[in-house]
Amino acid sequence: MSTKGFFGLIGAGIGVLLLIIGLFTFTERVPEGKVAVVYSPSGGAKKVLNPGWHLVGLFEKTQQYPTRITILKNKVTVTTKDGKSISMPTSYEMKVDRSKVLDIFKELGSQNVEQIQEGYLYQRLFRATRSVVSDYSVLDIYGTKTTEASAKITEKVADESKDLGFIITNVVLGTPELDKETEKAIDARVQAAQELELKRQQVENEKLEAEKKKIIAEGEAQKKVIAAEAEQKANQLIEKSITPELLKKMEMEARLKHGWVEIQGATPLVEAK
Structure with a gap:
């Protein structure tokens, strides 16, 4: 290869490298x-x-x-209505309104999503969580009212963030981290509630059993009443059917079959032939 060709090859390689760069x-x-x-x-x-x-x-x-839903996670520490300080893991769904992306940049600068999450969005999440949780007891947040509280926090955070262009949905409160004393108190209350529910269920079962026995007894009594009424009606029909003509006929049939028959009331007395 000539020197000219060699330098040409090097030049081409440099050109490709510069193109890639x-x-x-x-x-x-x-x-x-x-x-x-x-x-x-x-x-x-x-x-x-x-x-x-x-x-x-x-x-x-x-x-x-992100213009598609991104799941973000944080931890917040707030105080309940009964004065307990609790730390809770939280998660929520976030995306941006494309039409407001320039507004977000002008307000927050070149911060990336992680920085926005830890700063702007965390402040709003914390304020909303503090406001909502302060209306609930630690037992509520630990158990039965978590979903309700999460929905209220979602509404607050979404309302505070939408004007700038953040769309927030589905805030979820995780299980609170509690001190040992509070955990023991909650466990005791949960156990008491379970025992109360068990007793309530037992009472309910006893009521159902008593009602069942009552229905059976009433049914048996009704059957006896119906049977007695039927027997009474049958006796009445028999009494109505015994007429002087029938008694006379019975007497004549008895004489023909057995000999002399004397009728006393409705009972025939037969004398053997």
Whole structure:
């Protein structure tokens, strides 16, 4: 290979290398489910990029935001209505309103999602959780009212965040972390509630059994009444059917069969032939 050809090959290699470097330097890939704000340190936000590959300027940077639901997690420490300080893991769903992405950037700057989560969004989550949990006892939050409280917190956080462009849904409160004394007190109350429920169920079963026996007894009594009424009606029919003509006929039939018959009342007395 000649010297000229050798240097030409080196030049081509350098050109390809510079092209590759240029592609990485001047292009930006925005994944599906996200948008990106293009900004420069001196000029601020310029435009919003949709998913795909885009050319960007030498001194331009980008910041991406999720337009699909992203699950974020935090831990908050608040005080209940009965004065107990509790720490709870929380999670919620978040995405941004694409039409307000530039507003978010202008308000919060080039913060990424993790920084926004720990700052702007956490402040609103904490305020809403503190406000809602203060209306509930520690036993409520530990058990039966968790879903109700979570729904109220979701409503508050969503309302405070929507104007800037954050869409918050489905805040979920995890199991509170309690001190040992509070745990013992809750366990005792839960056990007492379970025992009370067991007794209530026993009483209910006894009531059902008594009602069952009552129904059976009433049924038997009704059967006896019906049988007695039927027997009375039968006797009445028999009495009505015994007429002087029938007695005379019975007497004549008895004489023919047995000989002399004397009728006293409704009872025939037979004398043997």
